[in-house]
Amino acid sequence: ETAAPKLANVTILATGGTIAGTGASSTTTVGYTAATVGVQNLIKAVPELAKVANVTGEQVFQIASENMSNEHWLTLAKRVNVLLAQNNVDGVVITHGTDTLEETAYFLDLVVKSRKPVVLVGAMRPSTALSADGPINLYNAVLLAASPEAVGKGVLVAMNDQIQAGRDVTKVNTSTLDSFRTPEFGFLGYIQGSKPFFYRQSLRKHTTETEFDIGALQSLPQVDIVYGYANMNPVALDAFMAAGAKGIIHAGVGDGSLASKVVPSLKAARAKGAVIVRASRVGQGILARNGEANDDELDFVAADTLNPQKARILLMLALTKTSNTKEIQRMFYTY
Numbered sequence: 425e426t427a428a429p430k431l432a433n434v435t436i437l438a439t440g441g442t443i444a445g446t447g448a449s450s451t452t453t454v455g456y457t458a459a460t461v462g463v464q465n466l467i468k469a470v471p472e473l474a475k476v477a478n479v480t481g482e483q484v485f486q487i488a489s490e491n492m493s494n495e496h497w498l499t500l501a502k503r504v505n506v507l508l509a510q511n512n513v514d515g516v517v518i519t520h521g522t523d524t525l526e527e528t529a530y531f532l533d534l535v536v537k538s539r540k541p542v543v544l545v546g547a548m549r550p551s552t553a554l555s556a557d558g559p560i561n562l563y564n565a566v567l568l569a570a571s572p573e574a575v576g577k578g579v580l581v582a583m584n585d586q587i588q589a590g591r592d593v594t595k596v597n598t599s600t601l602d603s604f605r606t607p608e609f610g611f612l613g614y615i616q617g618s619k620p621f622f623y624r625q626s627l628r629k630h631t632t633e634t635e636f637d638i639g640a641l642q643s644l645p646q647v648d649i650v651y652g653y654a655n656m657n658p659v660a661l662d663a664f665m666a667a668g669a670k671g672i673i674h675a676g677v678g679d680g681s682l683a684s685k686v687v688p689s690l691k692a693a694r695a696k697g698a699v700i701v702r703a704s705r706v707g708q709g710i711l712a713r714n715g716e717a718n719d720d721e722l723d724f725v726a727a728d729t730l731n732p733q734k735a736r737i738l739l740m741l742a743l744t745k746t747s748n749t750k751e752i753q754r755m756f757y758t759y
């Protein structure tokens with residue numbers, strides 16, 4: 425008789441969100457309370473987890489993800505790095521609210537120093553709802569984190585039976601189960617029959633390949649996002665600068681075009697030393713350097729394919745290393 429294969433050790437770090445949410449009734453799918461169920465009860469609700477991994481749980485935070493902050497990210501990333509450095513941890517799953525899940529995934533993709541799997545997971549329906557998606561999503565996330573296939577793939581997101589890349593995935597719908605998508609580039613694979621199936625991979629550098637080290641950091645530089653629209657008003661940008669912003673993401677219209685009325689404020693911000701990154705509110709496509717604005721002349725940076733909220737994360741980390749815009753532009757073409 426051959427011994428049963430040894431199960432991987434997976435730690436679930438719980439941070440709250442709808443996956444840990446409860447509603448007034450089984451038909452409550454909006455207006456429920458996020459972040460009420462503790463990690464041990466999340467694990468207990470899915471006894472099948474024991475078949476795919478030796479699971480342990482830690483409650484890191486208990487928040488709705490709209491309240492996720494830079495400080496939460498530093499705490500979480502440091503914990504992930506400590507756990508993955510241990511021989512008795514093979515992978516980490518992070519339960520998370522869906523609203524900012526894509527941001528945490530990209531932050532970790534840039535600062536986790538391990539090739540071991542890190543998988544973020546959430547739910548669109550609270551745990552008390554009919555056909556809640558949390559339990560199957562959690563099961564899929566744990567088996568993915570326990571799988572050799574997920575090693576070295578960067579931080580992953582497991583939602584709706586699909587495997588998504590932390591860099592590229594985004595929430596595209598306020599409420600449906602298929603809210604997590606990677607438009608145009610596509611998701612990386614499926615989870616089916618308790619197995620991950622990978623078909624593609626991002627070529628951008630991640631985890632052990634990055635130059636970022638948050639080990640000694642207690643905070644991150646202030647970077648804010650200004651949103652572009654017709655009749656755009658520069659007041660928000662000026663206010664962010666007055667509040668001490670070290671970087672500004674300009675989530676411009678189209679290919680990041682700059683409204684004439686806003687250009688003086690952008691130039692003034694740059695003159696004060698803030699790094700300006702041109703991104704787009706459109707959600708897809710390359711933000712072309714020297715396209716809709718002369719970035720060389722303005723000394724601005726182009727966001728490439730990062731959406732504004734992900735560009736904010738890369739700029740914060742970049743500013744922990746340098747304020748040289750050429751160097752920062754290189755980073756935007758690398759990660």
Ligand SMILES: NC(=O)C[C@H](N)C(=O)O
Pocket residue numbers: 440441442443458487488489490520521522523524546547548549
């Ligand atoms: N579906 C969710 O998880 C939404 C919730 N507001 C959160 O991000 O925590």
